[in-house]
Amino acid sequence: MNIYVVMKRTFDTEEKITIKNGQVADDGAEFIINPYDEYAVEEALKLREEHGGEVTVVTIGEEEAEKELRTALAMGADKAVLINDEDVEDGDPFSTAAILSTFFKDKEVDIILAGNVTVDGSSGQVGPRLAEELGISAVTTITKLSIEGSLAVIERDVEGDIEIVETQLPLLVTCQQGLNEPRYPSLPGIMKAKKKPLEKLDLDDLDIDEDDVEGKTKTIDIFLPPAKAAGKVLEGDISGQVKELVSLLTTEAKVI
Amino acid sequence: MSKKILVLGEVRQGELRNVSFEAIAAAKKVAEGGEVVGLLLGDAGSLANQLIQYGADRVVVAENSLLNAYTPDGYTQAVMQVIEAEKPEGFILGHTSIGKDISPRIAAKLKSGLVSDVVGLEVNGDEVVFTRPIYSGKAFEKKVIKEGLIFATIRPNNIAALEKDESRTGDVASVNVEIKDLRTIIKDVVRKTASGVDLSEAKIIVSGGRGVKSAEGFKVLQELADALGGAVGSSRGACDAGYSDYSLQIGQTGKVVTPDLYIACGISGAIQHVAGMSNSKVIVAINKDPEANIFSIADYGIVGDLFEVVPLLVEEFKSVAVN
Numbered sequence: 001m002n003i004y005v006v007m008k009r010t011f012d013t014e015e016k017i018t019i020k021n022g023q024v025a026d027d028g029a030e031f032i033i034n035p036y037d038e039y040a041v042e043e044a045l046k047l048r049e050e051h052g053g054e055v056t057v058v059t060i061g062e063e064e065a066e067k068e069l070r071t072a073l074a075m076g077a078d079k080a081v082l083i084n085d086e087d088v089e090d091g092d093p094f095s096t097a098a099i100l101s102t103f104f105k106d107k108e109v110d111i112i113l114a115g116n117v118t119v120d121g122s123s124g125q126v127g128p129r130l131a132e133e134l135g136i137s138a139v140t141t142i143t144k145l146s147i148e149g150s151l152a153v154i155e156r157d158v159e160g161d162i163e164i165v166e167t168q169l170p171l172l173v174t175c176q177q178g179l180n181e182p183r184y185p186s187l188p189g190i191m192k193a194k195k196k197p198l199e200k201l202d203l204d205d206l207d208i209d210e211d212d213v214e215g216k217t218k219t220i221d222i223f224l225p226p227a228k229a230a231g232k233v234l235e236g237d238i239s240g241q242v243k244e245l246v247s248l249l250t251t252e253a254k255v256i
Numbered sequence: 257m258s259k260k261i262l263v264l265g266e267v268r269q270g271e272l273r274n275v276s277f278e279a280i281a282a283a284k285k286v287a288e289g290g291e292v293v294g295l296l297l298g299d300a301g302s303l304a305n306q307l308i309q310y311g312a313d314r315v316v317v318a319e320n321s322l323l324n325a326y327t328p329d330g331y332t333q334a335v336m337q338v339i340e341a342e343k344p345e346g347f348i349l350g351h352t353s354i355g356k357d358i359s360p361r362i363a364a365k366l367k368s369g370l371v372s373d374v375v376g377l378e379v380n381g382d383e384v385v386f387t388r389p390i391y392s393g394k395a396f397e398k399k400v401i402k403e404g405l406i407f408a409t410i411r412p413n414n415i416a417a418l419e420k421d422e423s424r425t426g427d428v429a430s431v432n433v434e435i436k437d438l439r440t441i442i443k444d445v446v447r448k449t450a451s452g453v454d455l456s457e458a459k460i461i462v463s464g465g466r467g468v469k470s471a472e473g474f475k476v477l478q479e480l481a482d483a484l485g486g487a488v489g490s491s492r493g494a495c496d497a498g499y500s501d502y503s504l505q506i507g508q509t510g511k512v513v514t515p516d517l518y519i520a521c522g523i524s525g526a527i528q529h530v531a532g533m534s535n536s537k538v539i540v541a542i543n544k545d546p547e548a549n550i551f552s553i554a555d556y557g558i559v560g561d562l563f564e565v566v567p568l569l570v571e572e573f574k575s576v577a578v579n
Contacts, residue, residue, distance in 0.1 A: 162445070216370075222390070
């Protein structure tokens, strides 16, 4: 089975966000594999354990993303590809999907797994856009996957309910929490990962003209939400506090 | 310049979703005196007048028996045919499960920009400026579309719907659309959401963390949610500990919610949880630990044992409701 994972390097979810020169400042920040993409890596490894084949992890981003690719290799992926997109103007989900679709054009693909959103930009667009560009079927927010021959039976999370769907390979899926428990890289895994193939490509290698992948949207401002004023911690005995709270919610805050 | 904007009226369990009315309000603003066209898919024509009462100027009902249940291919094909026929300048729909599923496919087919998960918008001369959260609300960005449709999905509960006006009338036209080659077939839907109040659209959320201590403990929270007509959510800690289902997790991984009232019970307030709920209009924190971070973002706090406080709250709310 030819299994691909599309993943992204993101800020650790415990990081606070600060803004410098109109951009989110990343100095000193901890980076991780986007948590939803981690589910994708884990599911890819499980598919390989069951069906055989090869797992390739692909990311678009800066040089530093090699670290997250090595983590995926240490988890057990076979090969990694890092596509540098620094020349792209106003890079957005269209750009990412366009670059990826060019990369996948000449590949034999059975399944592509991705996270259902990233915890930074959170557009959730890249997976379905990529499937559309490749002309393959896409199933989003999956929580269970089983493949029998070319038939995929999938459970997906639909606002808390479960939808059971069937479709055929080749296929793109986007992974939702609850799909699996991503494994931690083992020590031998980390050692092996250093020697696994990691291919670095830029737009020229893929024969992409940067004008053709320029974003269709533009970010014109980034700002922090206004700081919240300190709230009111109630005092007195508990039943008095409860009465006061209900009264505040109905008369002062007027939310009930 | 006045524009024609298409809005998807999304139906859930036989009723139009509130976010579709909010999408009409957003479209009205973008249309600048132009036309807002409501779109219904499948067997939903009887709901058309509601879209008009909430501000749509007319409604197109795309009919085909294959649209009576949702499939991504069916919905995408139907919307594409209506866009080709109507040639709108913009398309706005809810950032719901269906909205998230079909909007990127349509954007890809149209080679269009798309701004997802919008919480506010303004018209600035010729440009429509959309505001959306990034890092799950730790920051926000303003975005414009450079090429393609003025295309956005809007997050429930953030853009107010217009007042319902029952005197409004408008044309309702049915069109037949061709649906073929459905690659993904939905075999079954298993309903897990008991109360039917969806977290993303709930006006009131009662949420529990590790302090709830067990799955059993969540029953107390459910009673409070039921008394208030709200929904129950949870923190990652509670999900990881097995007290709650991952589908109810609120946070940077999990759902991002913006209810009118968020009652956090036994939640410490880790950064990744706060990202998912800090933009709620009013936050109440109930926690034994007076140093818990959740108090720093709460509007009202009670330092105490949730198993003592929450049942008292249920009683008090019930007695207030009676009076």
